[in-house]
């Protein structure tokens with residue numbers, strides 16, 4: 001397609017194990033976008049500001065398996081997005097628009113900083129069966145949290161192909177948790193998609209059950 005960096009704001013939506021992180025990485029490389037992930041921002045906050053009362057509360061909720069106050073998460077995310085937009089870099093969010101409130105804030109930020117025509121929303125679809133199968137063996141690298149999906153081409157690797165660091169299984173990946181997260185995605189995300197459609201956004205639908213390469217190719221074909 002093109003290797004020219006794009007001043008785009010791309011958001012990926014999809015259930016657990018739909019490959020959002022993997023696809024965000026590929027788009028980041030292909031289009032020169034900064035890959036931003038909520039969980040990474042949250043973890044960095046936990047590490048860098050452990051005394052901050054907001055961080056203390058958020059950590060409590062996180063350890064209890066509850067959602068962190070969306071207002072706080074959005075504030076942290078928008079703060080990081082601001083730094084990226086100020087550098088005039090494009091951005092790809094691998095865990096975008098999880099609630100209507102989050103979507104409202106993020107879209108407002110993107111419209112102001114990137115322009116509505118440069119906002120691209122991609123929805124990856126995946127059945128519960130495939131989500132379960134992929135999740136139970138999914139791993140991430142310790143150094144940079146690169147996702148190692150449960151695809152045949154990654155079955156036998158023991159270290160991260162990008163940085164050689166050790167791999168670990170994601171703590172959240174237990175059968176009941178995956179089922180709950182899969183269902184939660186739909187109850188939370190459907191109203192968000194309705195909200196964005198009403199605002200005039202075209203949601204790019206891609207079948208997430210295909211191979212990584214095919215999903216990536218479909219996304220690129222539909223982005224233009």
Ligand SMILES: [Zn+2]
Nearest residue numbers: 141146160163
């Ligand atoms: Zn890595």
